[in-house]
Amino acid sequence: MGSHRNTLVAVVRQELAEARGTARAVLAAAESARSEALRRKQLIRDAYSTCLAQLAEAREAARQDILRRTSTEAATLTRNVESLAALCASGSAGTPWRYWTPTEPDRVGRPRLLRIGTVSYDAGDGDRRLPALVPLLDHAHVNLVGDPETADGVISGLLLRALGTTRPGDVRLTVYDPEQLGGTLAAFAPLGNAGLLSFVGPGGLSAVLDDLVEQICRVNETVLAGEYASLAELTAATAGPRREPWRVVVLLADAELTGSQRAQLDRIVRTGVACGVHLVVRGLELAPHPTVEHIAVRDGTATCDTTGELTVTLDAPPPPDRIAGFARSTAERLREGPPPASFADLEPDKLWTESSAHGLAAPIGDSTDGPLICVPLGDDPPHALIGGPSGSGKTNLIYAWIGSLAARYSPAELAFYLLDFKEGVSFARFAPGPRDPSWLPQVRLAGINVNGDREFGLAMLRHLGEELRARAQAAKRYEASKLAELRAEDPGGHWPRIVAVIDEFQVLLAGRDALADEAVTLLEDLARRGRSQGIHLVLASQDVSGIEALWGRSGLIGQFTLRIALPKARRVLADTNLAAAVIPRFHAVVNADSGAAGANHIVRLPDAGDRAAWRTLQHKLWHSRPDDCVPPRLFDGDAVPRLPEAYRPAGRVPRVTSDIGSSPGAVLGERIDVAARPARLRLGRMPGRNLAVLGTRTGEACDVLAAAALSLAAQGPARFSVACLDPGAERAAARLIAELPQADWYGPADLDQLFAALEPDGIPHYLLGYALDAAGPSYRERLRAVLTDGPEDRTHVLGWWRSVQRLRDDLGGIGARLDTIGAWVALDVQGPELSPLSPQPGGPVWYPRRRRALFFDRSVHRHPEVIIPYEVNSDHT
Numbered sequence: 001m002g003s004h005r006n007t008l009v010a011v012v013r014q015e016l017a018e019a020r021g022t023a024r025a026v027l028a029a030a031e032s033a034r035s036e037a038l039r040r041k042q043l044i045r046d047a048y049s050t051c052l053a054q055l056a057e058a059r060e061a062a063r064q065d066i067l068r069r070t071s072t073e074a075a076t077l078t079r080n081v082e083s084l085a086a087l088c089a090s091g092s093a094g095t096p097w098r099y100w101t102p103t104e105p106d107r108v109g110r111p112r113l114l115r116i117g118t119v120s121y122d123a124g125d126g127d128r129r130l131p132a133l134v135p136l137l138d139h140a141h142v143n144l145v146g147d148p149e150t151a152d153g154v155i156s157g158l159l160l161r162a163l164g165t166t167r168p169g170d171v172r173l174t175v176y177d178p179e180q181l182g183g184t185l186a187a188f189a190p191l192g193n194a195g196l197l198s199f200v201g202p203g204g205l206s207a208v209l210d211d212l213v214e215q216i217c218r219v220n221e222t223v224l225a226g227e228y229a230s231l232a233e234l235t236a237a238t239a240g241p242r243r244e245p246w247r248v249v250v251l252l253a254d255a256e257l258t259g260s261q262r263a264q265l266d267r268i269v270r271t272g273v274a275c276g277v278h279l280v281v282r283g284l285e286l287a288p289h290p291t292v293e294h295i296a297v298r299d300g301t302a303t304c305d306t307t308g309e310l311t312v313t314l315d316a317p318p319p320p321d322r323i324a325g326f327a328r329s330t331a332e333r334l335r336e337g338p339p340p341a342s343f344a345d346l347e348p349d350k351l352w353t354e355s356s357a358h359g360l361a362a363p364i365g366d367s368t369d370g371p372l373i374c375v376p377l378g379d380d381p382p383h384a385l386i387g388g389p390s391g392s393g394k395t396n397l398i399y400a401w402i403g404s405l406a407a408r409y410s411p412a413e414l415a416f417y418l419l420d421f422k423e424g425v426s427f428a429r430f431a432p433g434p435r436d437p438s439w440l441p442q443v444r445l446a447g448i449n450v451n452g453d454r455e456f457g458l459a460m461l462r463h464l465g466e467e468l469r470a471r472a473q474a475a476k477r478y479e480a481s482k483l484a485e486l487r488a489e490d491p492g493g494h495w496p497r498i499v500a501v502i503d504e505f506q507v508l509l510a511g512r513d514a515l516a517d518e519a520v521t522l523l524e525d526l527a528r529r530g531r532s533q534g535i536h537l538v539l540a541s542q543d544v545s546g547i548e549a550l551w552g553r554s555g556l557i558g559q560f561t562l563r564i565a566l567p568k569a570r571r572v573l574a575d576t577n578l579a580a581a582v583i584p585r586f587h588a589v590v591n592a593d594s595g596a597a598g599a600n601h602i603v604r605l606p607d608a609g610d611r612a613a614w615r616t617l618q619h620k621l622w623h624s625r626p627d628d629c630v631p632p633r634l635f636d637g638d639a640v641p642r643l644p645e646a647y648r649p650a651g652r653v654p655r656v657t658s659d660i661g662s663s664p665g666a667v668l669g670e671r672i673d674v675a676a677r678p679a680r681l682r683l684g685r686m687p688g689r690n691l692a693v694l695g696t697r698t699g700e701a702c703d704v705l706a707a708a709a710l711s712l713a714a715q716g717p718a719r720f721s722v723a724c725l726d727p728g729a730e731r732a733a734a735r736l737i738a739e740l741p742q743a744d745w746y747g748p749a750d751l752d753q754l755f756a757a758l759e760p761d762g763i764p765h766y767l768l769g770y771a772l773d774a775a776g777p778s779y780r781e782r783l784r785a786v787l788t789d790g791p792e793d794r795t796h797v798l799g800w801w802r803s804v805q806r807l808r809d810d811l812g813g814i815g816a817r818l819d820t821i822g823a824w825v826a827l828d829v830q831g832p833e834l835s836p837l838s839p840q841p842g843g844p845v846w847y848p849r850r851r852r853a854l855f856f857d858r859s860v861h862r863h864p865e866v867i868i869p870y871e872v873n874s875d876h877t
């Protein structure tokens with residue numbers, strides 16, 4: 001029993017153990033499944049939160065990106081809107097009152113939008129403000145509602161901006177203010193003095209409306225005439241000034257309108273804008289129409305059609321004193337007329353498009369009512385006379401004319417020769433200078449500071465005389481009677497029209513000397529025959545007696561049919577023509593009928609003297625110049641020409657066997673002529689081929705001798721004996737010796753050796769004698785022998801005597817024959833003193849002047865000629 005029990009127990013135990021084992025296993029499995037599930041759960045949780053974080057990150061990145069793009073786009077848009085606003089309301093249309101000044105529109109400028117205040121908006125980086133703009137001229141009527149005081153402030157601002165962005169006279173105001181009788185806009189009253197503003201009394205509304213309706217009918221009928229839809233379109237199409245002013249009618253009415261008034265007002269609303277009639281209304285409701293801009297104002301703010309729902313913070317009204325000041329100056333300017341054309345306005349749209357075959361025409365300014373006035377030159381009128389007292393603007397007029405012509409006619413069509421006898425450099429700007437390398441391509445010659453050098457004037461006339469002859473010959477060859485025909489027959493030829501301007505020409509004619517006689521003869525010839533050969537003279541003078549001198553020469557004055565008189569000019573126009581006496585400053589009378597009353601054109605002249613404006617034009621023309629265009633010859637009477645390098649020995653001693661040449665030429669100075677050629681003295685093997693330099697100006701005498709010696713040395717083998725008998729000339733003589741390839745020096749104690757050395761040996765031998773008169777009587781005999789016999793043996797004396805008297809003493813005293821001196825250069829020696837050396841009885845007409853010398857070579861000259869001694873060493877040593 002006991003064992004059975006035990007067995008049972010054992011079995012039970014066994015089973016229990018097994019069951020427990022199973023349970024444990026199940027538990028363990030469950031545990032592991034649970035922990036697996038938990039792990040998975042954790043994984044999922046982790047993945048979820050990673051996912052959330054990533055999503056958040058992506059969302060943030062996307063948000064930042066959107067914000068960035070938004071702000072960039074907003075900034076661009078803001079900029080665009082701001083620049084658009086600035087463009088639509090530039091200058092006085094949009095400037096805040098604190099900085100406000102009127103801005104003149106350009107010739108084809110269109111009316112702008114007008115600022116009434118600002119709208120603020122959030123640009124992302126804080127609050128920004130944009131101008132709130134409304135249309136008026138050419139675009140809209142303005143209908144204000146709301147608080148009258150604020151509305152009147154807006155109206156003042158709009159009117160001031162509209163007036164300030166247009167030309168004086170382009171806007172006419174009518175104000176109907178029955179309550180305040182014009183007091184609301186009283187600050188504009190000065191405009192009434194110029195007829196730009198009228199106040200209408202309480203009973204005058206019907207008449208005003210009728211008048212506006214009539215105006216609209218008239219504009220439609222006679223101005224637009226079915227061809228244009230509006231005055232704005234007409235102005236744009238013609239690119240000219242406005243044909244009709246804008247009429248801006250301000251109606252400050254709180255009363256009811258009668259039926260007919262309302263009907264008229266509605267007509268104006270519908271049709272006014274196209275005809276330049278605009279209503280600015282407060283207290284009335286205008287009939288709905290696309291051209292009506294509504295502005296509702298309240299407490300310093302407004303809403304209007306252009307800005308939609310945005311609230312406009314209104315600008316304070318313009319200060320009344322600013323309005324009154326502007327109105328006064330506008331009325332004043334209108335009385336003075338429109339501003340004159342500027343120098344730039346004389347320029348054509350395209351440069352160098354005109355042909356000068358049949359003449360020249362170029363504007364020099366505008367008339368008081370607008371259009372530019374052209375001045376003709378050609379077959380008729382062929383030549384011009386300009387007159388006006390000092391300071392009246394002759395130089396300025398000449399600049400304007402030259403600029404205007406130069407912009408139209410290329411160098412193939414036009415050539416200028418310009419000469420100014422005034423002290424000053426007015427024509428220097430046309431030639432290259434140290435600060436500006438440009439030049440006016442049409443200028444062939446410019447003479448400045450010529451007041452002392454009438455010879456240069458004569459040289460220019462001679463040059464033109466030669467040109468005239470050349471043209472006349474060509475015309476004969478081609479059987480042409482005028483320039484246009486010659487150009488047609490000879491299309492390959494270079495036949496520009498020539499305009500020669502001589503300012504203060506009377507200087508050339510002053511004096512009863514041979515120069516004046518020749519100048520008059522040349523002028524007469526040029527004036528008479530230049531017409532058909534395309535050579536035109538423009539003579540200017542401030543001097544009545546100079547002009548009167550012309551009147552005495554009927555052959556000359558009769559050709560100057562174009563007369564230009566500046567204010568207070570006398571004797572330029574006909575005696576019965578008093579226009580020049582009454583024209584204001586900076587105006588001119590242009591008369592192409594020899595000054596006859598009735599042929600006057602009054603021209604307002606632009607300021608053409610302004611260097612910057614000139615430079616702009618000149619640079620433009622200079623950059624367009626043809627490749628073969630050379631700079632003009634500039635003659636400056638104040639400049640001293642240097643001995644050109646070509647006339648200096650290159651350094652080597654020429655071999656004795658080199659070509660000597662039959663008559664080497666000594667260069668003495670620059671001739672006063674158009675080509676700036678050197679004055680040469682031929683030293684052939686003939687009696688008298690010696691040179692005497694006469695006068696006491698040591699520096700210039702030394703320069704003449706040095707230039708002669710150096711130029712001779714540059715031409716071939718030669719010997720030089722330099723005798724210096726004046727201590728003041730020693731440095732110059734020493735400099736010369738240093739530069740000459742072969743030279744011997746003789747001082748006062750060496751004169752015996754000098755004369756001994758002058759033995760002929762076939763090679764040219766030049767005795768350069770500085771202050772030869774100091775040699776003294778004991779050497780006179782030998783000197784005379786060299787002077788007499790030397791040249792035939794190629795020995796020539798180039799000597800400096802300090803007076804004619806001393807030269808004469810050296811040659812044998814009173815009654816001595818001076819024919820061994822074949823050529824002389826006189827410095828500070830008076831004309832009569834030269835009579836023994838001159839073919840003219842009484843000596844030449846010569847008044848010594850600085851750096852000028854009179855040169856006479858018996859073998860070539862009929863009359864002595866003026867030369868400019870070259871500067872040989874710039875330090876004058």
Ligand SMILES: Nc1ncnc2c1ncn2[C@@H]1O[C@H](COP(=O)(O)OP(=O)(O)OP(=O)(O)O)[C@@H](O)[C@H]1O
Binds near residue numbers: 388389586607608
């Ligand atoms: N149209 C103009 N607009 C503005 N300024 C002008 C005008 N014309 C001349 N002027 C000025 O007036 C002054 C005198 O002019 P300009 O030198 O042309 O006179 P001018 O008659 O040649 O005098 P002068 O004979 O004494 O040389 C200059 O300062 C010049 O700039």
